Amino acid sequence: MARYIAGRLAAAVLVVFGVSVVTFLFLHLEPGSAARTLLGEHATPRAIAALQREWGLNASLPSQFVRYINGIIHGNLGTSYIYQIPTSRLIGERIGLTAALVGLAALFAVVMTVPLATLAAAKKDQFADHVVRGLSVLGLGFPSFWFGIVLIEIFSVHLHVLPVGGIGSGFGGYLESLLLPAITAAIGIVPILVRSLRVGMIEILDAEFVATARAKGLREIFVLFSIVARNALIPTVTLLGLNIAYLIGSTVIVEQVFDLNGLGSLLLSSILNRDFPVVQAVTIVLGTSVVLINLVTDLLAARLDPRIRLR
Amino acid sequence: MTDVNSRRNPISRRDVFRYGLGASALAALSPLVQSPSGAATTQQDKLAVARIAHATPKRGGTLKFARSVAPTTLDPANTIIAGDIYTLDKIFEPLYITNASGVLTPWLATGYTTSADNKTLTFSLRPGVKFSDGSPLTPADVVFSINRSRKNAAGPLSFLDGAISSIEASGSSKVVVKLSEPWAPIISDLSVFANAIVPANFGGKSEKEFFAAPIGTGPFLLSSFTPDATSLTLKANPHYWQPGKPYLDSVEFLYVDNDSQRVLQIEGGQVNIVDTVPPAEVASLKSNASVVLEQFPAWEVDLLVFNEKLPQFADRNVRRAITYAINRPALVHAANFGTGEPGGSFFPPSLQYYSASTPVLEYSLSKAKATLAQSKYPKGFATKLLVDSGNQKFVTFAQIIKSQLQPLGIDVTITGLDHSAFESTFQKFDYEMFIDYAINDISDPDEMASFEIDVKDGGSSSYWSNYDNPKAIALVHEAEAEFDTNKRAALYAEIQSIVAEDAPFVALDYPPYIYATSKSVQGFSVNPGGAYRLEDVWLT
Numbered sequence: 001m002a003r004y005i006a007g008r009l010a011a012a013v014l015v016v017f018g019v020s021v022v023t024f025l026f027l028h029l030e031p032g033s034a035a036r037t038l039l040g041e042h043a044t045p046r047a048i049a050a051l052q053r054e055w056g057l058n059a060s061l062p063s064q065f066v067r068y069i070n071g072i073i074h075g076n077l078g079t080s081y082i083y084q085i086p087t088s089r090l091i092g093e094r095i096g097l098t099a100a101l102v103g104l105a106a107l108f109a110v111v112m113t114v115p116l117a118t119l120a121a122a123k124k125d126q127f128a129d130h131v132v133r134g135l136s137v138l139g140l141g142f143p144s145f146w147f148g149i150v151l152i153e154i155f156s157v158h159l160h161v162l163p164v165g166g167i168g169s170g171f172g173g174y175l176e177s178l179l180l181p182a183i184t185a186a187i188g189i190v191p192i193l194v195r196s197l198r199v200g201m202i203e204i205l206d207a208e209f210v211a212t213a214r215a216k217g218l219r220e221i222f223v224l225f226s227i228v229a230r231n232a233l234i235p236t237v238t239l240l241g242l243n244i245a246y247l248i249g250s251t252v253i254v255e256q257v258f259d260l261n262g263l264g265s266l267l268l269s270s271i272l273n274r275d276f277p278v279v280q281a282v283t284i285v286l287g288t289s290v291v292l293i294n295l296v297t298d299l300l301a302a303r304l305d306p307r308i309r310l311r
Numbered sequence: 312m313t314d315v316n317s318r319r320n321p322i323s324r325r326d327v328f329r330y331g332l333g334a335s336a337l338a339a340l341s342p343l344v345q346s347p348s349g350a351a352t353t354q355q356d357k358l359a360v361a362r363i364a365h366a367t368p369k370r371g372g373t374l375k376f377a378r379s380v381a382p383t384t385l386d387p388a389n390t391i392i393a394g395d396i397y398t399l400d401k402i403f404e405p406l407y408i409t410n411a412s413g414v415l416t417p418w419l420a421t422g423y424t425t426s427a428d429n430k431t432l433t434f435s436l437r438p439g440v441k442f443s444d445g446s447p448l449t450p451a452d453v454v455f456s457i458n459r460s461r462k463n464a465a466g467p468l469s470f471l472d473g474a475i476s477s478i479e480a481s482g483s484s485k486v487v488v489k490l491s492e493p494w495a496p497i498i499s500d501l502s503v504f505a506n507a508i509v510p511a512n513f514g515g516k517s518e519k520e521f522f523a524a525p526i527g528t529g530p531f532l533l534s535s536f537t538p539d540a541t542s543l544t545l546k547a548n549p550h551y552w553q554p555g556k557p558y559l560d561s562v563e564f565l566y567v568d569n570d571s572q573r574v575l576q577i578e579g580g581q582v583n584i585v586d587t588v589p590p591a592e593v594a595s596l597k598s599n600a601s602v603v604l605e606q607f608p609a610w611e612v613d614l615l616v617f618n619e620k621l622p623q624f625a626d627r628n629v630r631r632a633i634t635y636a637i638n639r640p641a642l643v644h645a646a647n648f649g650t651g652e653p654g655g656s657f658f659p660p661s662l663q664y665y666s667a668s669t670p671v672l673e674y675s676l677s678k679a680k681a682t683l684a685q686s687k688y689p690k691g692f693a694t695k696l697l698v699d700s701g702n703q704k705f706v707t708f709a710q711i712i713k714s715q716l717q718p719l720g721i722d723v724t725i726t727g728l729d730h731s732a733f734e735s736t737f738q739k740f741d742y743e744m745f746i747d748y749a750i751n752d753i754s755d756p757d758e759m760a761s762f763e764i765d766v767k768d769g770g771s772s773s774y775w776s777n778y779d780n781p782k783a784i785a786l787v788h789e790a791e792a793e794f795d796t797n798k799r800a801a802l803y804a805e806i807q808s809i810v811a812e813d814a815p816f817v818a819l820d821y822p823p824y825i826y827a828t829s830k831s832v833q834g835f836s837v838n839p840g841g842a843y844r845l846e847d848v849w850l851t
Contacts, residue, residue: 031732031735032732032733032735149575156575157578165569166581256569259576261541272729273731274731
């Protein structure tokens with residue numbers, strides 16, 4: 001087990017390294033400079049060159065890369081060009097919001113998925129099943145930011161029950177502000193989850209142990225929720241784990257739509273500002289969390305299902 | 312270099328000071344205070360009247376203001392970005408301001424006298440002005456502030472004070488400014504936010520301590536602010552010099568850079584004012600009974616710029632043909648959703664010395680074809696049009712221009728780049744045509760004229776077009792040295808006429824500032840430079 005985790009962690013380091021190489025190259029291929037943004041329209045070429053030199057952007061690409069990797073190895077993610085504070089502080093201030101958003105979205109995704117998939121599986125090829133399947137196809141087709149705007153129109157602009165955007169104060173206000181964004185992000189993955197879980201449940205419903213349970217005279221509702229759903233949980237956990245990566249990616253858009261200042265919006269603004277250290281640091285943090293979540297998912301699946309052996 | 316301690320979020324920054332003010336380092340002998348020309352003034356005055364017609368202002372309340380720009384530093388001498396400027400100008404005030412109609416107005420000064428050689432100005436300070444800590448405004452504060460601003464090598468606007476050779480206190484209420492040469496735009500220059508007044512020696516504090524808890528003469532003082540946070544709160548200055556003002560208890564500025572979020576926040580009643588409303592949203596907001604849509608004329612022009620370093624655009628007939636071919640009223644209708652005015656002169660109508668009789672090359676396809684036939688490219692050519700892909704209005708402009716140039720045989724390929732890449736590309740002349748906006752910052756039009764025409768000294772190679780007409784440049788310098796209002800107006804009219812005929816760029820439209828407020832907001836207005844004062848604002 002320990003060897004398995006060590007192996008996975010080593011692989012994770014390679015993945016994160018690969019991600020940072022690609023990010024570094026893409027960023028430096030784009031024209032534009034944070035120096036110009038920072039210095040404003042009256043920036044003289046000399047002032048821009050001086051700032052570029054201060055940041056070490058005048059060095060050759062390979063030597064910049066070596067310095068960058070060296071910094072990472074020493075745990076130094078650099079200083080933001082634009083905000084002039086360490087990127088680690090910037091990320092520290094914003095990571096909580098994104099983590100809360102992803103966590104709440106994952107929770108909502110499960111809460112929405114399980115009843116829908118159960119219903120569809122239990123009523124296979126009947127009306128309810130067609131409705132659920134139809135809705136998930138529709139859900140796959142619509143972009144999630146569109147759902148976000150529709151939700152704001154309904155709940156915030158017309159009903160005035162939830163804030164339009166931004167983050168409220170206090171725990172209640174915080175949670176209230178995250179409700180619509182989390183639902184929006186969840187809707188992005190629910191269709192995929194519903195379709196997979198439905199298939200999984202249908203397979204289990206046909207399994208012999210379910211037939212046995214029914215033959216023992218257990219109530220159908222008990223069979224569904226206690227036996228079938230429990231067994232279908234394993235593929236759902238695995239699937240959810242895989243889709244967390246998608247969920248994390250979607251925070252870039254969801255945070256924009258709902259005016260939330262998390263890592264997603266920080267990543268976007270830093271790309272547009274050419275604030276390289278921040279982009280690289282955020283990419284590493286997001287990449288690492290995706291890899292770690294996948295690892296945790298695999299461990300959890302192994303725990304839930306004794307048939308899975310980790311090597 | 313600018314203040315390295317400032318934290319900026321330039322995605323949202325509006326390029327307030329796009330123009331090379333450096334151009335005005337040339338001696339300009341313009342009349343000191345003038346009212347701006349015709350149309351826009353009337354429009355503004357009507358607005359002002361409509362505002363004043365309201366009942367007695369009510370006191371109290373918090374104004375929630377969602378803006379597309381974020382403050383990062385509050386030091387007037389060390390910034391040039393919109394989020395900073397439009398926050399710190401509520402805390403610090405200069406000797407003169409530009410009012411909502413675009414006219415210079417005495418503010419912390421009540422007036423000034425000029426010596427016979429026009430090189431010494433004596434300003435009288437307004438009596439009874441106090442800082443927010445209760446201490447009185449003294450000449451020493453003015454001397455300290457303006458010296459700090461003009462001697463700050465890192466200050467983005469310190470060159471505006473280039474004509475000042477010394478500034479001294481005189482008695483208990485006067486300040487004497489000496490100039491190295493007669494310099495008419497000095498009042499315009501002193502009215503810039505960078506010359507706002509702070510207490511002498513920061514009241515004994517260090518610079519860093521002072522700007523963390525700033526003290527000014529403005530209607531508001533800082534309540535809470537973290538540079539990378541998303542909101543900033545101001546509260547009323549109990550010692551404000553205008554009796555009874557400000558009406559508001561506090562102002563909360565929220566940073567919301569997403570356009571549709573701002574619109575939804577005003578629709579949802581979450582905030583009282585939003586800035587930079589996208590033109591596409593204007594119609595739906597107008598029909599919303601709980602929202603008031605406001606448009607204010609701006610010293611701003613959207614331009615299609617030609618790269619005259621390329622042979623096809625060095626050909627005057629090609630530029631003229633393209634200008635004829637672009638249907639600007641249709642452009643405004645399609646891309647601006649009815650906001651703004653179709654372009655003509657390269658001066659916007661709200662700007663001083665705008666000439667309504669400029670011989671604009673109005674849309675005419677037949678004239679366009681006839682003109683192109685006289686060029687070296689009678690059958691047209693293939694070219695590229697560079698746009699900022701994040702600017703939806705300009706992307707739409709580009710698509711319409713592409714289709715409008717097709718009948719001439721000019722085949723346009725549109726290239727979109729994000730803002731940062733876009734700017735560095737056209738400034739390296741690595742383009743054929745591009746669309747961008749140009750703005751004037753201070754009340755004197757010399758800035759716009761120099762920046763767009765004076766290819767050598769204007770600071771931008773004629774807005775990166777490389778347009779070079781020695782006669783027009785000579786007229787710009789002549790206008791800078793002219794005191795007589797009528798003569799100066801005639802000079803600028805001639806300049807506008809030459810530029811319209813040469814067509815170095817096409818003035819596509821004159822966009823307004825678009826704000827939306829809730830019904831409860833009264834007394835809100837924006838000057839043509841983009842600044843708004845909040846001491847007159849109240850909530851019903």
